[in-house]
Amino acid sequence: MKDIAKLAVQAAVDRGVDYADARVVEQKDESLRVRNGSVDNLSSGQTLGFGVRVLASGAWGFASSSRVATDEVPKVVERAIGIARASARLHPNPVVLAPVQAFIDSYATPMERDPWSVPLDEKLGLLFEADKAMKAVGKDVITESSLHFFAESKVFCSSAGSMIEQKICESGGGISATAVGGGESQQRSYGDNYAKAGYEWIERLNLAEQGGRVAGEALALLDAKQCEPGTTTLVIDSAQMALQIHESCGHPVELDRVLGMEASFAGTSFLTLDKLGKFRYGSDIVNITADATIPGALGSFGYDDEGVPAQRIEVIKQGILAGYLTSRETAPVLSQASNGTMRADGWNRIPLIRMTNISLEPGEGTLADLISGVDRGLFISRNKSWSIDDRRLNFQFAAEIGWEIKNGRLGAMVKNPVYTGITPEFWGKCDGIAGPEEWVLWGIPNCGKGEPMQVAHVGHGSSPARFHDVKVGVGSW
Amino acid sequence: MVGEEKASEIIDFVLKNSQAEQSEVVIMGGRSELTRFAQSAVHQNMAEDNAVVYIKVVIGDRVGRVSTNKLDPDSLKATLQQATEQARRSAVTPHASAQAAPSSYSKLDTYDDVTAAYTPMDRVEVISKMAAVAAGYGFSASGAFTTAVEEIAVANSNGVYGYTKGTVTSLSALVASDSSYGYADAVSKSVGDIYGEALARTAAEKCLNCAHPAEVEPGEYDVILEPKAVATMLSFFASLGFGARSYQEGRSFVSGRLGQQIAGRNISLWDNGLDERGLAVPFDFEGVPKQRLDLIVDGVATGIAYDVESAALQGKQSTGHALPPDAREYTSDPLPLNLFLQPGDSSLEQMIGSIEKGLLVTRFHYTNIVHPLKAIITGMTRDGTFLIENGRIASGVKNLRFTQSILTALENVDMIGRDVSLKADDYYGASLVPALKIRNFNFTGVTEH
Structure with a gap:
């Protein structure tokens, strides 16, 4: 793999380009899904x-091929x-x-x-066990249990002098x-x-439990009961906070979006x-920080696909915009290095600015403390639906489940808890973030x-957090 | 891509070497090129060439599925061996042994030589002209121009064999001013059908007319959805309602309502992969011939999409709606991907003229499901949202959020456009649809631009 990458960069340099890099990438994956007691999918690929x-x-060109052979390189x-x-x-x-240091690593x-x-x-045994545990509670419930594994072997070589294997x-x-029942479906x-x-990660998830x-x-x-429309205090669990951070902070701090490079598709x-x-x-x-160095986090790596080492930066500091996610092409706009x-998500794609691990730093106290401070409100858990405008301002998200909060205690279960807001107004209403003991790191494998x-x-790390005066119960039900 | 001769060789090799009771091979290859531009400059420009072989083997009712893009004999043998080993060690998948039978396929005009031979310089020339159009308005242009050749080969140990090759091209135009955007796009099998300057002009006019947008209060409005927005809505509608698995499990709004009125009597919706006005393909990814499937006739739900496995499970016949093998990781539900909505007799001007106070939407953004069984979706408008007053476009307005049941919307269609446009899905396939005028469309929020 190294030989092909080196050959490609040298061939480009010999042709007088200003800069060249090459990536040789081999990926494999495996997916298993048990559905309603049977194997619904068992597939793998490379x-x-x-x-x-x-x-x-002065301009970019990118070409790729699945034929990894020396005679394919010049073409x-x-x-x-x-x-x-x-x-x-x-x-x-x-x-x-922006300048970059050369790394052989x-x-x-x-x-x-x-x-x-x-x-x-x-x-499969683990998945069947989980399926059985769900079916034991409701035989007519539609059950799914799944595992996914992904491995990548990648060589990066650049005319800046780097040769990096990951x-x-x-x-x-x-x-x-x-x-499903009575005209309703709930997940x-x-x-x-x-x-x-x-695999140790899977064992720790304890799916069947x-x-x-x-x-x-x-x-x-x-x-x-249906989530009633109104304005209330919202306590959001860590899993839903991951989605909130992803959509309303992670994407808007991507500098390519800020500079209009994604305008026609995902927006600015x-x-x-x-x-x-x-x-x-x-x-x-x-x-809020962006940290690609957290061990085990899904957004961590050694070097990005421009040969820049993984690093931690501040994105939001004490509520103020403090930094963007950058690349070698965009960073000079800020007079910074990348x-x-x-x-890139494979050998056949160009690299783009992507989130690493964008996390809300923990505050103090517990989830119970957050709830105990609410006279009337709503506690919601895990994401069900998400949508945000093309400048990342107007969002509307829904969680799988909610519980009323009355006098500092959880009350009745609530279905279809939808909430909406304008990003900086919403984050401006954040008046509580639980402490490090409640902080969970979530790995999201499907950011498009x-x-x-x-x-x-x-990746996104967060503790549960509390927001006041949030509009909930949107839509006609 | 590999071409038919090589595809046939690979298929023969795999089927001959397979020791499983049943085997299936799908090859998806292609050569795709894409030029993206932003603020009237090309900023991303790429090409790829790839072919992936998907092997499925069945032993009893146990299945193994493995894919590779390494096409040498040793790699193919190793992949086959891996799939066989998976099947031997897996557990039962009901009706996994169901297999498509050999069929003859329609000869379709899916390939355009000019599109296949289109170069990066050709694309940049078109984009340059689009940038010039935008500049004429004092605006800038962004978008993406794709030209691709795609090939699909399908075969199984039951004698199915099919190979098809097609071209596809798409071009989007987003024109921006300091205070507004306008958008237009087109998709076709042929670059001869794509008029970059016209798209740029349409987008620029929308941008111009949307400058300094006003803010309107959220609420229920009469709305005109242009074809791009209609295609998005119907794509969600089809995937939520008409897949055989969802239907059987009661997760679909059609469950228990087949043969019943679920939309206005003026709504007829069907799927037809053979219609060359869409992105036609002669067979699905199991080798079952494509056919017309009526989903809604005069407002009555009439059809469900099946693949071979779901059909066997429910005692039905496949309707030719098996998805690509790589979709199996996410869903085992077959889906209609070549949608056609029956046009009406109204012009866009007539629709606008009929509205006392309402909105016109160019396209939706980040649409997502809120409640699948009630077919409630949410999303934003973008790139050209207009206030209609007294039968005329009054001004551009700031983008709005909608939260709306598609079922209710399709009960409230007052007028249907006479002109249809082909609009690509985000996933796969395309829809040929007219504009719709809909009563009481529920806008639930507004944003700042």
Whole structure:
């Protein structure tokens, strides 16, 4: 793999490009799903190829091929250069890259048990056990249990002098129960959490232990009261906070979005450059970081796909916009070096600015403390629905389940808890964040961005948090 | 991509070497090129060439599925071995042994030589002209221009064999001013059908007319959804309601209501992968011939989409709606992906003229499901939302959030456009749909732009 990458970069340099990098990537994955007591999916796959990115005449070109062979390299390089020359026809401002240090290095996900060494019987056995636990509570409940594993071996070589090898392993799994009856359908789930780790992560999820509760709550939701429309104090669990952070903070601090590069598809961002260092994004207790160095977190890695080392930066500091996720192309706009967030989802895609692990730093106290401070409100758990506008301002999210809060205590179960707001107004109403003991790191394997669509694996850590005066119960039911 | 000869060789090799009771091979190959532009400059420009072989083997009622893009004999043998081993060690999947039978396929005009030969420079030339149109208004243009050749080969040990090759191209135009956006797009099998400057002009006019948008209060409005928004809504409608698994499990709004009125009598919706006005394909990913499937006729639910496995489970015949093998990781529900909505007789001007106070929506953004059984979805409007007053476009308005049951919306369709447009789905396939005028569409929020 190293030889192909080196050959490609040298061939591009010999052709006089301003810059070149090449990635040779081999990925494999395995998916298992048990549904209603039967195997619904057992599939695996592998893909191998290389991609060459060149900067020529001040513009980008990228070409890729699944044929990893020395005689294929010149053709792909030639194609990439041809594409760059075409790009240059409509590229009035030549790309200027922030400087980067050259690295000769390797990185590997720390893991205790290689998922591919675990017998299939053991994996299926775990899923059947979880399925049985759910069915024991409700035989008519629609049950699903799933595991996913992903491994990547990647070589990055650049004309800046880097040669970096990375070996990544990811594991994740979850269960869900859907109850249907009386014109209503309701789902509860557990897990769906991914980590850069081996099979030990799956064992720690204890999927079967949660099966009974999950199925029971799905059934109970059928008869629960509808979330009433109004404005209330909302306490949000860690899992739903992960989604809240992802959509309303993670995406808007991507500098390519801010600069309009994703305008026609995913949109832009309300966090425009003039706001850096002064815009009040949230209340004083809101501190959000982007950290690609957290061991085991799904958004962690050694180096990004421009050869920039993983790092931790402040995004929101005491409620004020403090930083963006950047690349070598975009960072010079801020007179900065890249903070290393460029990732491609395979050999056949160009790297884009992607979230790493975007986390709300913990506050103090417990979830119980947050709830005890509420006279009337709502506690909600786990995401069900999500939508946000093209500048990441107007959002509407829904959780799977809610409970009324009355006089500091949880009360009746509530179904379809939908809430909505405008991002900085909402974060400005954050008046409580639970402490480190309640902080959970969530791995989300399906963050979509770009054309063609790329899927990134990202992480979000959060404790439960409390927001006052939030609009809930949207829609006609 | 590999071409038919090589695809046939790979299929023969796998089927001959398989020791399983049943085997199935799908090859999805292609050569795809994409040029993205933003603020009237090309900022991403790429090409890829790939082919993936998906092998499914069945031993008893146990299934193994493995894919690879390594096409040499040793890799294919190893992949086959892996699939066989998986099947041997797996547990039962009901009706996994159901298999498509050999069929003859329609000859479809799916390939355009000019599109296949289109170059990066060709695309940039079109984009340059679009940028010039936007500049003429004092605006900038963003978007993406794709040209691709796609191939699908399907075969099984029961004698099914099919190979098809097609081209597809899509072009989007987002034109931006300091205070507004406008949008237009097109998709076709042929670049000859794509008029970049016209798209840019449409987007620029929307942008111009939407400048300094006013704010309107959320609430129920008469609304005109242009075809892009209609296609998004119907794509959710089809996936929530008409898959065989959802239907059987009671998770679909059609469950228990087949043969009943579920939409207005003026609504007829069908799926037809053979209709060359859409992105046609002769067979599905199990090798079952595509056919017309009526989903709603005069407002009555009439059809459910089946693949071979779900059909066997429910004692039905496949309707040719098996999804690509890589979709199995996410769902085992077959889906209609080539939607057609019966056009009406109204022009867009007539629709606007009929509204005393209402809204016109160019497209939706980040639409998502709120409640599947009630078909409630939410999303934002973007890139051209207009206030209609007294039968005329009064002004652009700030984008609104809607939270709306699609079932209710389809009961409230007052007028249907006479012109149809092909609009691509985010996932796979495309819908040929007209604009709709809908009563009491529920807008539940507003944003700042």
